[in-house]
Amino acid sequence: MTQDLIANVRGLNHWFGSGEVKKQALFDVNLTLKRGSFTVLMGPSGSGKTTVLTLIGCLRAVQDGSLQLLQNELRGASEAQLVALRRRLGFIFQAHNLHESLTATQNVMMGVQVHEGVAEQTAKAAAFHALGLVGLADRAGYLPANLSGGQKQRVAVARALVASPALVLADEPTAALDKDSAAEVVDLLKRMGTARGTTTLLVTHDNRILDRADRILTLEDGRIVKVEDRA
Numbered sequence: 001m002t003q004d005l006i007a008n009v010r011g012l013n014h015w016f017g018s019g020e021v022k023k024q025a026l027f028d029v030n031l032t033l034k035r036g037s038f039t040v041l042m043g044p045s046g047s048g049k050t051t052v053l054t055l056i057g058c059l060r061a062v063q064d065g066s067l068q069l070l071q072n073e074l075r076g077a078s079e080a081q082l083v084a085l086r087r088r089l090g091f092i093f094q095a096h097n098l099h100e101s102l103t104a105t106q107n108v109m110m111g112v113q114v115h116e117g118v119a120e121q122t123a124k125a126a127a128f129h130a131l132g133l134v135g136l137a138d139r140a141g142y143l144p145a146n147l148s149g150g151q152k153q154r155v156a157v158a159r160a161l162v163a164s165p166a167l168v169l170a171d172e173p174t175a176a177l178d179k180d181s182a183a184e185v186v187d188l189l190k191r192m193g194t195a196r197g198t199t200t201l202l203v204t205h206d207n208r209i210l211d212r213a214d215r216i217l218t219l220e221d222g223r224i225v226k227v228e229d230r231a
């Protein structure tokens with residue numbers, strides 16, 4: 001695989017449950033994520049979007065097919081390999097998943113401290129910098145309870161990007177936001193991705209996001225039914 005591909009997914013199948021209740025969730029999924037690209041994965045609820053994202057994110061084991069991530073084959077990879085790869089990724093979820101007892105800065109520092117041996121002061125400086133990039137320098141000392149939904153999600157964006165991940169995986173990050181906050185969060189992801197050369201895979205069923213995408217993949221019933229290139 002060329003260095004240009006962050007992920008190369010070939011013939012991916014996935015099942016949940018076993019025996020009587022075993023159910024196939026993904027069918028022969030093929031996709032590539034090009035370095036620096038912004039890919040949107042669409043599809044109705046239950047179509048398999050989160051399953052794809054969590055497989056690429058090394059959050060569940062690949063059962064069948066091939067999934068190469070950052071030149072590593074995930075099928076048959078050890079837990080240690082998966083842990084090491086996860087550290088090179090940034091995650092953003094629908095709920096911001098901030099720690100309520102930590103300030104914005106401390107939450108973003110968690111994104112730096114997934115890497116061992118980063119000094120407290122270095123992490124803090126990186127966190128301040130990232131909060132500045134998402135326009136929240138003046139909220140650095142705030143607890144999540146004192147931030148708006150859009151601001152919390154911007155903190156989550158800062159946390160996901162602070163360690164300059166090779167790939168950012170975002171699962172419906174704008175679902176809980178109003179129109180303006182949603183647009184702001186997506187623009188931010190897009191801008192920071194472009195500035196840092198980060199690759200982004202964003203799962204959504206929010207049509208407002210589509211014009212930001214280089215490529216739009218549509219999943220239906222566990223199958224990729226459409227690939228649209230915008231770039």
Ligand code: ADP
Pocket residue numbers: 016017025043044045046047048049050051052
């Ligand atoms: P989406 O994110 O597009 O809404 P998911 O990837 O969450 O879809 O789910 C795809 C299918 O797999 C659905 O039918 C869902 O019910 C099923 N599924 C997802 N996660 C699990 C699980 N942990 N156990 C059993 N079935 C699951």
Ligand code: MG
Pocket residue numbers: 049050051
């Ligand atoms: Mg989902």
